[in-house]
């Protein structure tokens with residue numbers, strides 16, 4: 001799903017926390033959103049997810065305003081995902097149940113995605129009794145099981161161990177992106193942005209200072225982005241401070 005935003009801003013308590021002139025996201029790409037705490041990243045994602053309204057401005061999905069059809073094709077996973085007080089199997093099958101798929105298809109798809117995320121052992125466990133990392137995996141599996149056209153992820157691997165992070169990155173790159181999905185991912189893990197994103201957006205004080213193709217992003221001349229990344233230029237070329 002292609003997304004376009006024009007002259008859009010959001011005010012909270014008399015403060016402009018997001019101010020966008022022009023921003024587009026295209027299908028079949030993974031976008032990273034990076035920037036300091038309080039920069040406006042989650043606000044941007046919530047506006048795209050239609051969970052928050054902009055104070056002013058335009059946001060279009062495939063050139064049209066939000067519709068129930070657009071909403072059906074998108075999914076948003078928050079920093080602290082809300083899971084239903086049911087088994088993990090039930091949580092993950094929920095998006096398929098509300099789309100009225102038949103039981104056999106539901107079971108096949110849920111078991112396949114649980115296998116992808118290596119969480120088959122959680123099938124019967126109550127989703128409200130999980131560790132933080134397990135909860136993120138179940139929430140991601142629930143988001144991916146219906147093959148969304150637009151996938152909005154707010155720090156999806158923040159609580160995961162290194163091999164789980166690698167597994168999730170593999171799933172996004174090799175199983176979800178090839179479906180033509182637009183993936184927008186907020187991350188504080190700059191190495192993750194470098195590994196999986198086609199383009200990276202740098203946001204600070206609600207303003208987008210940079211939206212660049214991955215390699216170019218790490219060769220930026222923008223002083224704010226460079227400071228954030230702790231980029232240094234050495235005789236060997238660019239050195240990534242915290243990548």
Ligand SMILES: Nc1ncnc2c1ncn2[C@@H]1O[C@H](COP(=O)(O)OP(=O)(O)OP(=O)(O)O)[C@@H](O)[C@H]1O
Nearest residue numbers: 012013017035036037038039040041042043044186
């Ligand atoms: N519902 C709200 N009411 C009032 N202010 C809000 C609300 N949500 C966010 N803000 C403010 O808007 C600004 C942007 O917040 P946002 O959550 O978008 O930042 P962020 O870049 O996602 O930060 P982090 O990296 O810490 O998650 C912050 O100053 C925050 O305090």
